[in-house]
Amino acid sequence: MSSYLLRRLLYMVLILAAASLFIFALYALMPGDFVSGNLRLSAERKAELREIFGLNKPLLERYGTWMNQALHGNFGFSLAQQKPVVTLFNEYVWNSFLLAIVSTFFTWLIAVIIGVISAYKQYSIFDTLVMIFIFAAMSIPSFFIGLFLIKVLAVDLKWLPPGGMTTTGSNATGIAYIREVLDHMILPVVVMTLLGVDSLTRYFRSNMLDVIRQEYIRTARAKGLKERVILYRHALRNALLPAITLVGFELPGLFGGSLIIEKIFNWPGIGQLYMQSFTVRDYPLLMGFTMFIAILTVIGTLISDMLYRVADPRIKL
């Protein structure tokens, strides 16, 4: 196990090194840089600025500088926002995390419950309705659902706020502040859950269907166990096993932010920040963010493998 871990960690370092090169090359090859989009500047001033920002140096040298700084814990300075990249992450990423963790929780909860029931009652009316609903939800674009809910619940009925994380100008603190944020979270969380729940439900349903047909379930029934015990103790546990791998893969998603949801609901998250940086070619921030997601993905994969081993002793690492 420990030698396996060591080997995995070594791989991780190699993968991240390769990823960093890839990410750097990707952004370096994109047409345009931070200076080129500014139509106000004269050609001489642009050249001067490229010199100051180091954009005129050879690619390998720029990569070297970037990596060197990163290894010293300095992930660069955002050109557009005029702040260290790490500070910016800290300002925005937790807002995204808040939305993601809550909606992921509800997504899993609902997906497991519906998945199990519709598998157990395969081809029942409930199952058919669920499948219709799932396909419908999958086919409607998120921005449409989001805008529709804002129109109905926020603008027409005025039950919920139309966007943002707090009420503009609010000085609420303590409990009042938490309530305010919760109020503002309802709509985005509902939409995110709605979008996430469909594929996951189908996943659990098909896992459950596989397990229910296993012989040990038949044996359990033959022993005269209660249906509830069979379902939850024997079937569900085994059906959840493959899902554990998914937990690790959720990790980058928890911190990555959601471009569309954040845009529609005016949520101050990292997805929005990334998008704005992309249009102005703010390389330090873009590379820093992509690298951050790459690191999370690699760690997430490792966590998945570890969890799998914990959950299923048949798997040897």
Place this chain on the structure above:
Amino acid sequence: MNKKLIFSFLAFSITSSLFLAACTNQNDAVTTSGEAASAGNGAGVAQETPLSEQGLTKLQLARDITKLPEQAKKRTDTIIVGLTDPSGAFTPYFHQSGYDGNVSSILYASLVTVDDKGMPIPDLAEKWEVSDDQLTYTYHLRKDLTFSDGSPLTADDVAFTWTLLHDKVYDGGSLIPELHIKGGQAYKEGKAESIEGIKVIDPQTVSVTLEKPNATALTTLGGEILSKAYYGKDYAFGELDYIKKLHENPVGTGPYKLEKFLPGQEVRFVANEYYYQGKPKVEHFIYKTTEGDTLQFIETGEQDFGGFSATKENIDKLTGLGFLDLLPYTANNYGYIQFNLEYAPLKDKAVRQALTYGLDRKTIYVDTSQGAAQIANIPASPVSWSYTEEGINTYDYDPEKANQLLEDAGWIKGADGIREKDGQKLTLHFIGSKSKATDVFIAVAKENYAAIGVKLEAEQFADFNAQIAKFESGDFDLVSFSTPILTDPSDGVVAFVNGEVKGYDNPKVKELYEKGLATSEIEERKAIYKELYQVINDDLPYIFTSYKKSLYAFNGRIENLTVSPFRGISANIHNWELK
């Protein structure tokens, strides 16, 4: 399977991001500038409907203020305005995003500012003189000016600000270093301790000498002033990083002070009791970060003021809400299609004129945008003091004339209906952004040009930088752009003389451009620009396309609200009142 999930998510997020980027660009145009030329304060026009065939022409007052949402009614000392994305770098000259510029324009007053026609008027400086040789500018400050921390503002602060911008590591977008102040270059290279051309005469008077006359210097130099005691405390030549730490704690001279900045959410201001025109009447002001649509926040009363495109649909919808005053404005910039003048067929003026006559600009820009645009024919917007229609050819859509011009220039229709000359076919490669407006352009222009025997091939870019890269590679014949907001008329024509429009070299244009900058007498400059516009209007290095028309919608309780086409809301915000 899991990997597939992640990859498909990535692909999805990239496509959607491009779509969103396009939206942002449109929003920029609406929120960053504005015009209120004929608006006044609307007294006496209460019941009259200014909605005509041209859309909205002047301020339209709220029909039914009782419809105002509860949330807006409850606010008695705060006005909330939407702003796309302020980032927190609020020090003038040092921010990289225009939205931070909007914030700093509220926090800092200028030495000299401009009125609604772009004419210089006093701000922190009560008067100024320009020497006869047009090289020396002397500014006289008002008495008893103070920064928002209570410290006095003197000529030393002005000299410090100008000097700071000549530092060799200064990386902002100020044009002051490009004015060629005497001794500026020596300072930049570290050869001099101070800048020779900048002289503090007494605590109220400061002068600056240029190497070469430049009529834009008066307003360029007359910008915001940084406190030497605050921003200069840690200054050493070649070392400006310390300023970044001061971005979120500005010390200014404007109508409001910064109260609090919540990244991605809002910028809160509180009235500045030291403001030289008196403390603003509304105690609090908030710029709310609004990435997407602002209408939902206006409808629910969470925001008091928003910018929209002046389409008939928007006007009807906003009028229908009842509690909004609507203020139309034309942005102070222009849209254009640039010719690649290095492509042989386009070197011929007659061909360029034919392509302008042969393009139905009214359908493309005015009709399909439901009236949210006006046709442009010169490189200046109708809101500028230099604008003229005298002696300007309007190039109304006239395919027959276009055909005639091409025929006379020796372009003869071939068997496939496309004109040729010396074995070369007249085909044009157009590049533009991926947007609805460009879609319309391509659809109509293809048909228009087919009718005059010209083949148009179009390519669209979802990303502005990608379009710029293609443009810079020279691989295009026509490209669609619009200028940034123009502060001085010379900004609108500089591209024709500084080599930016490749292959364009007209000595007359150069001469007039220089003449236009050599004097600061407005009447003289007007005459020069009129002549210059006539030359360019005939020569057509661009097809001038349109001026965008937008409108501001705001809570009808706000009084005295005007918006300057050059300075946005900051020009008059200290007079706003909440009834």
